[in-house]
Amino acid sequence: MKLMYDPIMRVLTVLEILQARDHVSGSELAARLEVNLRTVQRYIARLQDLCVPVESVRGVGGFYRLKPGFRLPPLMFTDEEAFAVMLGLRGLRHLGLSAFAPATEGAAAKLARVLPEPLRNSIQMVEEVVALEPGPWVVSTSAESLILVSTAIRARRRLTFAYQSHTGASSQREIEPYGVVHMDGRWYMVGRCLLRQALRTFRLDRVAQPAIGEECFEPAFDFDIKTYLNRGMPFIQSRFAIEVWVDLTAAETRSHFAPYRVAMREENGGTTLQCGRDNLELFAAMLLSLGCRIVVREPPELTEAFATLAKRASDAAATSTLAG
Numbered sequence: 296m297k298l299m300y301d302p303i304m305r306v307l308t309v310l311e312i313l314q315a316r317d318h319v320s321g322s323e324l325a326a327r328l329e330v331n332l333r334t335v336q337r338y339i340a341r342l343q344d345l346c347v348p349v350e351s352v353r354g355v356g357g358f359y360r361l362k363p364g365f366r367l368p369p370l371m372f373t374d375e376e377a378f379a380v381m382l383g384l385r386g387l388r389h390l391g392l393s394a395f396a397p398a399t400e401g402a403a404a405k406l407a408r409v410l411p412e413p414l415r416n417s418i419q420m421v422e423e424v425v426a427l428e429p430g431p432w433v434v435s436t437s438a439e440s441l442i443l444v445s446t447a448i449r450a451r452r453r454l455t456f457a458y459q460s461h462t463g464a465s466s467q468r469e470i471e472p473y474g475v476v477h478m479d480g481r482w483y484m485v486g487r488c489l490l491r492q493a494l495r496t497f498r499l500d501r502v503a504q505p506a507i508g509e510e511c512f513e514p515a516f517d518f519d520i521k522t523y524l525n526r527g528m529p530f531i532q533s534r535f536a537i538e539v540w541v542d543l544t545a546a547e548t549r550s551h552f553a554p555y556r557v558a559m560r561e562e563n564g565g566t567t568l569q570c571g572r573d574n575l576e577l578f579a580a581m582l583l584s585l586g587c588r589i590v591v592r593e594p595p596e597l598t599e600a601f602a603t604l605a606k607r608a609s610d611a612a613a614t615s616t617l618a619g
Contacts, residue, residue, distance in 0.1 A: 302338075305328050305330070306342060309328070309342065310342060310347060312324065313361045316360075318359065318360040319359055319360070320356075321336070324338075347361070348362035349362075350362055377406070381403060384399045384403055385399070387399060390477050391433045391434050391435050391477070391482060391500070392435075392438055392441070398438075433480040433481075434482075435500065436481075436500045437500070437502075440499055440502055441499060444475055444505060445475060446507065447507045448474060450507070450511070451511050451512055451513065451514075452508055452509070452512075453470065453472075453507075453508040454469070454471075454472050454506070454507060454508065455506050455508055456468055456502045456504055456505040457502070457504050458502055458503070459503070460501070461533055462534075466490070468490055469488075469490065469508070470488045470495070471486050471487045471489070471512040471514070472484060472486035473486045473487070473518045474486075474519075475499065481498055481500065483496055483498060483499065483524065484496070484498075484502070485497075485518075487512075487515075494523070496524070533572050534571075534572070535571065535573070535575055535594050535597070536571055537569065537572055538569050538592040538593045539590060539592060539597070540566070540568075540589070540590040541582065541587055541588070541589055542564070542565045542588040542589075543587050544565075545560075545561045551584075551585060552568070558570065565588075575594075575596055575600040576600045576603065576604060579600040579601050579604055580604060
């Protein structure tokens with residue numbers, strides 16, 4: 296049976312690719328479908344027989360494309376695709392995008408109306424069986440801001456906004472936005488700040504009144520936001536700059552910390568950690584969970600955080616003893 300349905304599914308896959316792209320070459324279609332060019336031509340002919348307006352441009356640099364303006368609703372989902380779509384919609388809260396809730400409900404309702412009965416079961420399964428709750432570290436972000444910033448990045452247009460720093464200081468910024476990424480429960484935007492004349496990182500939840508300007512720009516270099524943040528993320532401005540030494544090898548330490556959140560270097564048989572944090576007690580508790588000797592170098596407030604945790608632990612132990 297598989298052989299009977301494979302050609303049909305591949306024809307539909309060609310249609311999906313054509314709807315997602317302005318144009319695509321025959322050789323690329325052949326590579327993606329793992330068939331030869333003659334077979335691709337048969338798939339295209341089949342779509343044209345079904346009155347799908349596929350246009351072809353021949354010669355060097357030739358390609359296939361759908362007639363401009365033509366679109367079909369992507370209603371032909373497999374069971375796994377329907378499940379994945381619903382799971383993705385429900386997972387938006389884990390990205391700090393609970394503001395998308397109305398859009399999520401609307402999209403789910405539309406899918407339920409148009410999908411065949413068996414596929415509706417996959418949607419219902421996500422609703423009734425799968426529980427998704429965001430962790431306490433996820434910071435909610437404005438959906439409107441994310442959409443507007445993404446639009447500015449794609450259009451390569453300057454962006455103006457009001458910004459509140461980690462200290463509460465407010466400033467007006469104009470930047471050339473290079474990228475936006477979700478890391479560690481927060482959305483970050485990176486771009487060249489015209490005020491500082493340098494690359495800067497901004498937390499999107501601290502951005503207010505963003506507006507796209509008229510002036511366009513070209514990035515000065517090939518920019519990869521993940522690479523940039525992996526280098527600079529440990530030193531993103533926070534309330535406290537931390538440096539501690541732990542009695543673990545670098546390999547052991549890396550297994551406990553995300554590399555983009557903490558900078559590490561081997562020192563005196565252990566590892567020195569450097570990073571920025573807003574909540575010292577959470578970080579102190581994380582360090583205690585390592586089960587090794589810890590030396591605090593800075594800030595002094597981290598020593599106080601350990602003392603606070605020690606008192607709480609002592610009080611809890613005493614209370615448990617009395618209860619017993």
